[in-house]
């Protein structure tokens with residue numbers, strides 16, 4: 001009898017150990033590439049048996065994950081403030097289209113500064129907050145220029161995990177520890193690879209100082225008011241608690257997931273509760289390619305060049321002369337080219353294939369893929385390192401310049417300046433990367449370094465989410481820097 005009880009206890013204990021947690025993912029960023037993170041978290045957590053509720057402006061794509069434990073909260077309403085059609089390559093070639101450039105700036109700032117509010121005000125989110133039968137064990141929220149989403153964890157009275165879209169930068173690190181040192185850590189939107197010159201160090205310091213002042217002047221009070229107005233009533237309705245002050249909630253994140261890895265980013269001094277999980281959304285064995293693409297890639301005797309400017313900066317928006325110049329360069333190459341282009345082009349050279357949508361992982365994973373011509377977004381750079389493919393980078397803006405400068409510095413890439421007449425430079429860069437083996441060798445080497453780790457980043461992320469829940473907010477990982485004021 002004693003033994004039976006003991007066995008029963010053991011079974012019970014193991015059942016409790018693998019308890020399913022209820023997780024809330026707040027990822028309403030309007031740019032589609034950001035949903036890569038959200039869906040990646042969702043898939044790993046669902047795969048580990050947890051329940052996932054995801055706040056996303058792309059509900060249709062989220063539902064395609066197709067899992068009975070997934071609940072989708074639709075905030076596609078806020079897509080109305082996002083006009084992706086203004087993000088055109090033409091507009092960035094800015095001399096000619098200054099007004100277009102300002103449109104980009106306007107949309108970007110709207111996107112940065114008002115979609116969070118829209119998200120919280122959204123009826124579906126309000127319904128979720130009002131639903132007193134729902135409880136969450138942990139909230140994971142993307143940090144993107146606003147601290148407001150900390151309020152979700154306050155309402156549901158559970159630990160908060162921040163997710164950094166790029167490598168953890170000084171702005172998001174200061175929420176869980178302290179700002180990184182500007183003497184050797186760059187701001188994400190400024191291309192600088194250490195060692196910094198004195199001028200660069202002063203520049204980095206100035207960027208931090210200006211942004212900090214800007215945030216303090218314009219956003220701190222707005223975020224605080226929104227926290228009180230938009231989340232306060234929900235905390236009150238749930239009864240048992242006073243609304244904690246925003247200043248406390250803000251610095252109460254338990255963990256930070258950084259979308260990075262030192263192999264393609266920068267090695268950094270990080271607090272114990274910051275975990276680098278860059279690439280967790282990539283499957284080691286990608287889905288099989290569509291048959292036609294598979295055939296094209298299999299039969300490319302001289303290898304394949306894959307060309308994609310990502311999901312926001314569409315190749316179709318390049319000026320026509322630029323497109324025809326690029327085609328001319330391609331037509332003189334022996335390689336097969338797969339160009340992700342959102343339109344048909346007349347008089348295509350035989351070796352150029354246009355695809356409207358590209359299964360990027362599958363293409364990069366193919367052994368015949370020799371080169372990736374990319375805008376250098378963080379997702380593309382991560383994926384190219386994951387599969388070990390060298391790069392020609394044509395950065396358009398934001399963090400892309402830094403990503404490509406780093407790739408050049410690390411020896412697996414060449415950079416081409418975005419310009420009307422980039423074709424000649426592009427030709428030289430392609431020839432250099434294809435003819436000089438060092439780029440390919442370096443890409444393979446870095447890929448091996450990236451994969452040389454105790455567990456996959458996906459397994460790591462599941463572990464840390466569970467750890468945070470099991471330890472009720474992982475207080476032992478908290479940085480003592482947060483005990484100091486300012």
Ligand SMILES: *[C@@H]1O[C@H](CO)[C@@H](O)[C@H](O)[C@H]1NC(C)=O
Pocket residue numbers: 154158159160244245248249252254472473
């Ligand atoms: C801070 O987080 C911990 C752990 O998640 C939680 O128990 C506590 O209530 C939070 N404090 C505030 C002020 O939100």
